[in-house]
Amino acid sequence: MDNIAGTKSSLNWAVQISVILLVIIWLIPTVGLLVSSFRDRDAITNSGWWLSALPVEQNFAVKAEGEPVSRDGVNVLEGNVFGEGSGTVSKFGGRRAAPDAFTPGEVADLSRDRSLVVQENGDYVYTSPTEISRAPTVYFASAQPAEFSMVNYETIMGSANMDRAFINTLTVTIPATIIPILIAAFAAYALAWMEFPGRGLLIAMVVGLLVVPLQLALVPMLKLHNAMGVGQSFLGIWMAHTGFGLPLAIYLLRNYMVGLPRDIIESAKVDGATDFQVFTKIVLPLSFPALASFAIFQFLWTWNDLLVAKVFLPSNSESWVMTVKIADDLLGSRGGDWGILAAAAFISIAVPLIVFFTMQRYLVRGLLAGSVK
Amino acid sequence: MSPIIQGMLTIVIGVGGCIGYFWASNMVLDKVIFPAQSKNPGRNINRANMVRPWLFLFPAMFALGLYLVYPVIGSFWRSLFNRSGDEFIALGNYSALAQDPTFRTAFFNNFMWMLVVPAASTFFGLLVAQLTDRLKWGNIAKSLIFMPMAISFVGASLIWRFMYANNPDIGLINAIRFAMGATDALDVLQLQFWNNFFLMVILIWIQTGFAMVILSGALRGIPEETIEAAIIDGANPFQIFFKIKVPQIMGTIVVVWTTITILVLKVFDIVYTMTGGNFGTEILPSYMMSYMFRDDGRATAVAFVIMIIVLPVMIWNIRQARAEMK
Numbered sequence: 001m002d003n004i005a006g007t008k009s010s011l012n013w014a015v016q017i018s019v020i021l022l023v024i025i026w027l028i029p030t031v032g033l034l035v036s037s038f039r040d041r042d043a044i045t046n047s048g049w050w051l052s053a054l055p056v057e058q059n060f061a062v063k064a065e066g067e068p069v070s071r072d073g074v075n076v077l078e079g080n081v082f083g084e085g086s087g088t089v090s091k092f093g094g095r096r097a098a099p100d101a102f103t104p105g106e107v108a109d110l111s112r113d114r115s116l117v118v119q120e121n122g123d124y125v126y127t128s129p130t131e132i133s134r135a136p137t138v139y140f141a142s143a144q145p146a147e148f149s150m151v152n153y154e155t156i157m158g159s160a161n162m163d164r165a166f167i168n169t170l171t172v173t174i175p176a177t178i179i180p181i182l183i184a185a186f187a188a189y190a191l192a193w194m195e196f197p198g199r200g201l202l203i204a205m206v207v208g209l210l211v212v213p214l215q216l217a218l219v220p221m222l223k224l225h226n227a228m229g230v231g232q233s234f235l236g237i238w239m240a241h242t243g244f245g246l247p248l249a250i251y252l253l254r255n256y257m258v259g260l261p262r263d264i265i266e267s268a269k270v271d272g273a274t275d276f277q278v279f280t281k282i283v284l285p286l287s288f289p290a291l292a293s294f295a296i297f298q299f300l301w302t303w304n305d306l307l308v309a310k311v312f313l314p315s316n317s318e319s320w321v322m323t324v325k326i327a328d329d330l331l332g333s334r335g336g337d338w339g340i341l342a343a344a345a346f347i348s349i350a351v352p353l354i355v356f357f358t359m360q361r362y363l364v365r366g367l368l369a370g371s372v373k
Numbered sequence: 374m375s376p377i378i379q380g381m382l383t384i385v386i387g388v389g390g391c392i393g394y395f396w397a398s399n400m401v402l403d404k405v406i407f408p409a410q411s412k413n414p415g416r417n418i419n420r421a422n423m424v425r426p427w428l429f430l431f432p433a434m435f436a437l438g439l440y441l442v443y444p445v446i447g448s449f450w451r452s453l454f455n456r457s458g459d460e461f462i463a464l465g466n467y468s469a470l471a472q473d474p475t476f477r478t479a480f481f482n483n484f485m486w487m488l489v490v491p492a493a494s495t496f497f498g499l500l501v502a503q504l505t506d507r508l509k510w511g512n513i514a515k516s517l518i519f520m521p522m523a524i525s526f527v528g529a530s531l532i533w534r535f536m537y538a539n540n541p542d543i544g545l546i547n548a549i550r551f552a553m554g555a556t557d558a559l560d561v562l563q564l565q566f567w568n569n570f571f572l573m574v575i576l577i578w579i580q581t582g583f584a585m586v587i588l589s590g591a592l593r594g595i596p597e598e599t600i601e602a603a604i605i606d607g608a609n610p611f612q613i614f615f616k617i618k619v620p621q622i623m624g625t626i627v628v629v630w631t632t633i634t635i636l637v638l639k640v641f642d643i644v645y646t647m648t649g650g651n652f653g654t655e656i657l658p659s660y661m662m663s664y665m666f667r668d669d670g671r672a673t674a675v676a677f678v679i680m681i682i683v684l685p686v687m688i689w690n691i692r693q694a695r696a697e698m699k
Binding site: 018033045167172183191194196199204210220224244246247303304305327348353 | 377379380383384387388391392395396399403422423425426427429430432433434436437439440441442443444445447448451497500501504505508511514516517518519520521522523524525526527528530531532533534535536538540541542543545548578581583586587590610635638639641642645646658661662665669672673675676677679680683686687688690691693694695698
């Protein structure tokens with residue numbers, strides 16, 4: 001439509017470039033985490049993840065094993081630093097203190113008239129006027145190809161109990177997603193399609209409750225759970241998530257159900273359908289998009305939650321969900337182990353990301369239904 | 374019993390129980406209490422229909438009342454008692470809060486969060502929404518910028534821990550500083566005052582996608598004629614954006630802004646994971662959590678302060694909703 005006044009191509013280019021820049025800025029942190037999770041601890045601390053696709057220069061020390069031969073009055077030792085393998089030497093040296101003092105092909109004069117030459121392909125010649133009794137050490141630097149591995153993931157799943165935390169998160173999330181939907185759907189139908197006194201007041205109450213900070217609920221509800229004998233348990237957190245998720249669920253579903261065509265519902269009632277039948281046979285199937293969007297919200301929210309899990313679940317390590325595990329355990333005990341942290345974080349965000357990218361359509365629709373009025 | 378089996382059982386009992394409740398209660402109402410096949414079918418059907426909404430509403434209202442309405446009163450009541458809960462100290466907890474310098478820091482910081490995060494998220498959201506509006510690959514760009522919404526605050530904090538790390542081979546911030554000639558690593562999280570903004574960046578990074586999706590929807594909803602008319606009148610793209618588009622989506626901008634403001638008052642995860650409230654980064658939700666399990670009186674008092682801050686938005690929301698229904 002901007003074409004009406006003629007396209008401004010320079011502006012168009014500026015737009016394209018700024019969008020690309022913004023996307024890159026937004027992606028960098030996550031990409032960094034993902035790349036780091038596949039690198040081992042040393043690689044992470046020695047070179048930036050943004051360089052990880054490039055070969056890494058590393059220093060090596062090799063004992064020059066072999067039979068010295070006597071030639072022209074000097075003892076000579078020949079061999080290859082890579083042994084049977086192959087590689088490229090970029091620098092070499094004869095002392096531990098200066099492992100990269102010489103470039104390949106150069107003659108390194110060492111103390112006591114000894115000398116060392118290392119070629120790029122790794123062939124070395126070591127000469128000494130005296131008898132070579134101990135195998136000398138050759139120091140060299142060589143570029144190693146970038147290395148990515150699943151080691152961090154194996155460590156975190158195998159020894160750090162992350163698998164347990166993953167299962168706990170799943171256990172918290174699924175019932176806490178399904179149950180509020182059902183309860184909210186009935187209430188939303190009543191608020192959308194049934195006439196009764198006080199309906200407006202109830203809707204206003206739901207809207208008001210949308211913004212109640214759930215911090216308020218923590219202390220009184222935990223006390224109530226303890227008094228009821230539920231205590232800190234999975235049952236308790238399912239109930240808590242159900243309660244906290246209901247306002248949004250009712251609000252989203254009611255907004256959607258109100259928009260369903262009146263004719264269908266009224267003609268069903270004229271044909272003798274009860275409210276219960278209208279709800280289960282007509283309204284519920286038609287509301288699928290709204291049900292799906294709330295389900296995604298609630299899933300993401302319960303999966304990512306730290307606050308409710310910290311308060312309503314027992315604080316022993318068998319009941320930790322992933323967020324608690326990362327925040328309370330890994331950051332303390334493995335604070336310096338960046339590879340493990342990255343792998344743990346990625347495990348915890350992988351499932352929400354999959355849900356997000358496959359169901360984005362419903363998520364967007366839900367957001368729009370909830371806010372644009 | 375393993376939590377998985379317990380979980381499956383809960384799903385079965387929960388779902389089955391809900392369906393059973395709704396079905397059975399409707400049956401009882403229609404067949405037993407007010408049967409339609411009786412002397413007075415008309416009256417019975419009417420009465421049944423008066424009761425039925427409350428059958429539909431009961432579980433939801435019960436849960437809402439228990440988990441959200443009762444706590445408002447319960448928390449306030451608890452906040453009037455001392456630490457162990459056995460001595461009534463009236464507003465003692467509140468006056469203790471007012472004298473605590475950490476609380477004042479938290480309050481001030483939270484105030485800054487409430488100013489900066491909604492403003493920045495809405496600004497970037499609007500920017501991206503407008504820029505991608507007519508772009509062929511706009512949906513891909515939007516999807517990528519929306520992605521952090523799916524990431525937990527804890528996960529996001531970890532992601533940014535990498536960005537902010539001291540080691541210039543891990544932290545991009547320090548890597549850039551070193552590339553520009555700095556020689557000492559800077560821990561941005563310990564940089565008094567400014568560290569707050571580095572924490573806000575994380576929430577802005579997450580919330581921009583939310584703002585973008587909603588504002589993008591609003592931009593699409595603007596009637597084309599208004600823009601066409603402006604183009605014919607010779608308006609340049611900036612005039613079209615600021616004078617035609619923005620005024621028309623002002624209502625949505627306000628909604629986005631307030632939604633993010635409310636969120637800022639709830640998020641304790643970022644501060645908790647990144648600094649634990651140290652180095653002057655405490656905000657109200659994290660300050661509250663530092664008292665949780667230790668001093669319930671103080672914790673509920675902080676929670677109630679948060680509630681009071683939210684109250685104007687709540688009232689405004691309710692008024693909007695009531696106005697819409699009329």
